[in-house]
Amino acid sequence: MYLGIDLGTSAVKTVLVDSAQRVIASESRPLTTFSPRPGHVEQDPAQWIDATFATLDALKATHAGELAAVEGIGLSGQMHGATLLDASGNPLRPCILWNDGRSAAECRILEQRWPALRATTGNKAMAGFTAPKLLWIATHEPEIFAATKLVLLPKAYLRLVLSGEAIEDVSDASGSLWLDAARRDWSDAALAATGLSRDHMPRLVEGCAPATTLRGELARRWGMTGQPVIAGGAGDNPAGAVGIGAIRPGTAFVSLGTSGALLAPTGRIAANPDRAVHTFCHAIPDMWIQAGAILSAASCLAWIARLFGATEAELLAPLGLRPQAPSAVSFLPYLAGERTPHDDPAVHGMLDGLSHGTDRGSIVQAVLEGVAFALADCRDALADAGIAMTEADAIGGGSRSRFWLSVLVLANVLNVPIHRFAGGETGAAFGAARLGRLAVTGEAIAAVCTRLQRIETFEPDAGLVGAYAERLPAWRELYRPRH
8 A cells, every 4th residue: 555645735635545556545634825925925834744644644544454554655745835944853934835926036146146047957046946035034034044954845844754854856856946957966056056055955866766764653653564665756746747647758737736837748858947937857767847837727716716705616617518709808817926938926917808798707717718828828938948739638626627628728728638537636646656656666667657547538629729819919918027
């Protein structure tokens, strides 16, 4: 048996997977974020531990026998968060999250200090990444910076609590701006540019490699017969790729979670940092992922549901299965700033084209379309790096909605077939379980990370493809930088 634990932004999800790769049970516990100031987004690391332990306690109550047989654990996590620890391993402040925009000025400083940043990391310095956050801390909270002995990404902090060891995998480390992406190792020059050294960093491993073992007292708490191996694991999107078997070039996929991304595994680095394309190491050796990322995706639907006082399902039901035409309303999904292609943490969202005749359905459809158009921007940025999409798989919570997939990105705005899997919304946790298995068994990666069975394909509708293609230039004109 194998466990996959996905430390997301809105929840911790834990799945129990057997040797036939069947999900035997799953548990989830919610997480909350808070914003002490506009543009600041933080989370208490204690929540992560409480939520993770709650999922495992619940699995013990319902599946004690299966949990006892767990041999390997894989971790997946939200990327880029800065968790600062003191000499005793205790957090010095709340974690600054991936969608926090406070460090835009520090990004400019970092690129000036280290001109080789883009060539070495494959990324542009953006406020969501980890390194600029440390420069912000050094300037605005110098006493915290001085006391910082270890900087961990969220799932590495969880692993520290579970095992007692500070270890990170190379995929998650790619989103820090401290990793040499080609060498898959920390860059001393990158660390020096933020006043840090390797002493402040966890040990690096590949995602499918054995990293450590679960603490004995925790294994006993959950009734496990041994101390399971904990794999290197992966950032959430690389883990999602492993979960659906996207481990080779030509297997593009779209992630529709709190944020969104269009991702393509590659056998080489195909960087395009000038258009804010992200370069990450994959969770398997000798592979990378190129990604266009948007900061708000399924969270846009959650936002409009709160405004209307309705559930997301209630908003989507009247829309049917396919749109008849684009909405007369346009929506910019920049509720938390934006990454690809604008790299603009200060930009805000917008609803445009409202009239007395605008109804709820028009606004809801516009929200979905706005997310789709933002992903079309990602598609075009990836194309500039030589990555062309001919089809895409969908994962994340948004993949549960058939209307979301047919309107949204997918077939009609991106003009490619979009495939849906059963259980695609738990892809990251399932991928983490696969990495936990590989760390234990040493099996061939291709034998474990097989493609999941597609349950539905959404083909582009020629009429809608043309209508959305006509709308896209006008939608892009609505973007206005605030700086």
